[in-house]
Amino acid sequence: MKFRQGKRHERNDGMNFTEEQIIRYSRHIILPEVGGEGQQKILEGKVLIIGTGGLGSPVAFYLAAAGVGTLGIIDDDVVDLSNLQRQILHSTKDIGRPKVESAREKLVALNPDCKVVVYKERLMAHNIMEIIKDYDVVVDGTDNFSTRFVTNDACVMAGKPFIHGGILRFTGQALTVIPGEGPCFRCIFQEPPPPGSVPTCSQAGVLGVLAGTIGLIQATEVLKYLLGKGDLLIGRLMMYDALAMKFREVTVKKNPNCPVCGENPTIKELKKI
16 A cells, blocks of 8 residues: 555644554544544653663554654663563664664664654763653663662652563563652662662573563553553552463552652752662
8 A cells, every 4th residue: 555645634623644644543543542632642742761671672662653753762782682582672683783773773664753862871860850851751661770760769850750660580560650649669669779689680580571561561551641541550569470470469659758759858869879
């Protein structure tokens, strides 16, 4: 099927889709909970994904497919052969390439509607506020506690939604943080664990498909937030055991003594952890 490039359908409600977009997003548009108005919100959405590895790959891939208008991807790493067991944005020919370049190539090929902004650097206390200011939602695809805690703190201070995800061995978890509406990551885990006390995926291993399971939960939360539909994982830590094939949910409450979002916060500026 050939499309007539550039021709748009004008609508009385201000929405303006090309013929290609109407076909591409037709399965969204026919959903009563989405429709043309909801798809327009997705197209106008701006999402920052921290890390383009195990979690960041499925999050970015499905958000690009859904039509999110702007995806920011930040990562300072290069593709390694050991990544390919779970990091689906990269392939064998990408080994040695910067992950952000490999990821951008796949995302634009999937959906040219998606503007991909690349940050080939590590997200840290000194640069995070400048980077996140242009985005509606921030997604946690990190593999270390230092970046995760800095991101949580920055998002709380900036009032940015933060979609957390984590995986190890056969288990994963997800939580949505909406500043002012529920607990933040520090309400549950006040401080990073001592260095070396918790093994990384490279040390303890991880079932490759687990990244897809948790990453897609994160992507779903992003789309629900952009659409303003459904119940988000606010105050609900979702935990998944792949071996038992069971999900369980732990209710968590806002901690009045939380050092970053509590009644008398002690963390008022970002510092390297």
